[in-house]
Amino acid sequence: MxxxxxxxxxxxxxxxxxxxxxxxxxxxxxxxxxxxxxxxxxxxxxxxxxxxxxxxxxxxxxxxxxxxxxxxxxxxxxxxxxxxxxxxxxxxxxxxxxxxxxxxxxxxxxxxxxxxxxxxxxxxxxxxxxxxxxxxxxLPVQPLCKSDCLGLCVECGQNLNEQPEHEHDLVDPRWSALADLTKTEPRNKD
Ligand SMILES: [Zn+2]
Ligand SMILES: [Zn+2]
Known part of the structure; x- marks a missing residue:
């Protein structure tokens, strides 16, 4: 001991x-x-x-x-x-x-x-x-800087809290069909 x-x-x-x-x-x-x-x-x-x-x-x-x-x-x-x-x-x-x-x-x-x-x-x-x-x-397993943190752009890594309007014109063609679908059904993301 x-x-x-x-x-x-x-x-x-x-x-x-x-x-x-x-x-x-x-x-x-x-x-x-x-x-x-x-x-x-x-x-x-x-x-x-x-x-x-x-x-x-x-x-x-x-x-x-x-x-x-x-x-x-x-x-x-x-x-x-x-x-x-x-x-x-x-x-x-x-x-x-x-x-x-x-x-x-x-x-x-x-x-x-x-x-x-x-x-x-x-x-x-x-x-x-x-x-x-x-x-x-x-300790939370997934800590957040604030509860509504916008995270990073999945394409370029831009911090979306700093640039909430940030978006890309180019949509990957594999996803464009899906994007069209989701446009008709707006969802609130927490
Ligand atoms: Zn954050
Ligand atoms: Zn981006």
């Missing part, structure tokens, strides 16, 4: 919370991401700041962490490919369980598996996977 690194900014020390069930603390802090989070088209960049607003509650089984994280998402529009950037606030909630102890009260070195709740080690807990999962879930 790998041990949590207290110097990692996403590793939180909860020693001051104590183990008495019902104890509660709020923590607001900003960390600089040491690793990029994201899905390729949209990311929270390495080195960008994450603002946490957390509530830590001591419960029987461990520490219940809830609150929000504010991140800056950057990427590009899936239609016009222009860069985009926006702030995203994600909700966080996770129960970090105390590790199992043996009959002498010593921590049993548990293995992490997919189904396991995240564990507390030496009064430290790791926010990284909690943050990563919440951010990845909140």
């Amino acid at each position: 790998t041990h949590l690194d207290a110097s990692n900014p996403l590793v939180l020390d909860v020693r001051d919370l104590g183990r008495r069930a019902g104890a509660m603390k709020t923590k607001s802090f900003t960390v600089e991401l040491t690793e990029e989070l994201g899905i390729g088209v949209l990311n929270v960049a390495q080195g960008s700041e994450v603002e946490f607003d957390l509530r830590l509650e001591s419960v029987m089984e461990g520490v219940l962490v809830s609150g929000t994280a504010l991140v800056t998402v950057t990427g590009e529009c899936s239609r016009c490919l222009e860069p985009l950037s926006y702030d995203l606030e994600v909700d966080l909630q996770e129960l970090y369980e105390y590790p199992d102890t043996d009959s002498r009260g010593r921590e049993i070195e548990a293995d992490f598996t997919e189904e396991d709740l995240p564990k507390i080690q030496d009064d430290l807990l790791d926010l990284e996977s909690l943050l990563r999962d919440a951010v990845v879930l909140a």
Whole structure:
């Protein structure tokens, strides 16, 4: 089992919370991401700041962490490919369980598996996977710079947001028959 690194900014020390069930603390802090989070088209960049607003509650089984994280998402529009950037606030909630102890009260070195709740080690807990999962879930697969982005001209790549009137006189003969058909039936495209 790998041990949590207290110097990692996403590793939180909860020693001051104590183990008495019902104890509660709020923590607001900003960390600089040491690793990029994201899905390729949209990311929270390495080195960008994450603002946490957390509530830590001591419960029987461990520490219940809830609150929000504010991140800056950057990427590009899936239609016009222009860069985009926006702030995203994600909700966080996770129960970090105390590790199992043996009959002498010593921590049993548990293995992490997919189904396991995240564990507390030496009064430290790791926010990284909690943050990563919440951010990845909140990112749209096809991000848009604006909901009515016109995209790029399929023939020449012109950004149609900049030139909404842009069109070509030449219509590929393979498509002209189809174009004639669709002319009689105007459709509203979202
Ligand atoms: Zn766009
Ligand atoms: Zn064009």
